[in-house]
Amino acid sequence: MTIKRRMVITNILMLVVPIVPCIIALFFVRVFAFLIFEAIGMPLPQNEGPPEDIATKYMPVMYLFLLGQMALITGIFFASNLFFTRRLVKQITAEHEKYENNRRELLAGISHDLRTPLTSIKAYLEGIETGVASTEEKRKNYFNIIKNKTGDLEHIINQLFLFSKLDIGEYPVTMQKIDLGHTLSEMLNELTDEYGRRGLTITQGQNVENVFVNADYLQLRNVIINILENSVKYKNTETGVLSVNCSASDTAAVITLTDKGPGVPREDLEKLFDVFYRADPSRNSEKKGSGLGLAIADKTIRRMGGTIHAELPVNGGLSIVISLPVIQDKEHSKP
Helix, strand or coil: CCHHHHHHHHHHHHHHCCHHHHHHHHHHHHHHHHHHHHHCCCCCCCCCCCHHHHHHHHHHHHHHHHHHHHHHHHHHHHHHHHHHHHHHHHHHHHHHHHHHHHHHHHHHHHHHHHHHHHHHHHHHHHHHHHCCCCCHHHHHHHHHHHHHHHHHHHHHHHHHHHHHHHHCCCCCCCCEEEEHHHHHHHHHHHHHHHHHHCCEEEEECCCCCCCEEEECHHHHHHHHHHHHHHHHHHCCCCCEEEEEEEEECCCEEEEEEEECCCCCCHHHCHHHHCCCCCCCCCCCCHHHCCCCHHHHHHHHHHHCCCEEEEECCCCCCEEEEEEEEECCCHHHHCC
């Protein structure tokens, strides 16, 4: 929730919440005043005699009673506003600290992930310049490595660009009505051979029929690819396995992608979608990628009105669960 929205909600609560205790307090004040008047033998005003006489006789009591009610209402509103203001300040402070921590981690992540390939490129260029690559075969190998490292740099920069655009809400999302089951099968069929060559076996399990959602096809495909890339990078066997299942209820369609990799500690599940998060804090493994994939997936799915989170399966590995709202269409819901 944004700070602006928190402030609006807090202001509404500051006005609405005190009303109920004020009404209750006024009721008890009146009861208490009645009991006091009865105890001291002072009858309450009756509709007898001229209004001027009644007003003159009971004027001090009425003023005292009115001032008491005003003081009570003012006290309740002041206490309520103080409570909600302190709560809002505490929330803003926590949000600011979180933002500062994320900013520091982001800068550290960018610095590391750009420096690593640049250092490699510089080293291989110096090798060519100083004659370390003395043969044509070595020079060709060095140039290929430099080309690959340049590609890594380009990928990181593109990922950063995409993340920043998603973060400020400027990246275009083209929503369209899609048949989720058919679309998911189509995507996986296109990707199965490619990832099979890279050591990841994709299996399709449960699927849905005639379940429609609003989504950006290309961005949903990119989310699936980001998850597949993570499964490839973090597999701890020569051939990894990732199973994909899709189910639906009346309100949401759920895609579950489960691999057999090493997983993550349970306390780090929520951190998986933070920028530059890696299960390895040392960040010294180049092949593990930039740490932006799941952060981008999170922002993309949320812009589609859905949610994404991670779970630890009973048999090990890691599950990424994507939920998208189902289009309520009576025509397509018929058996």
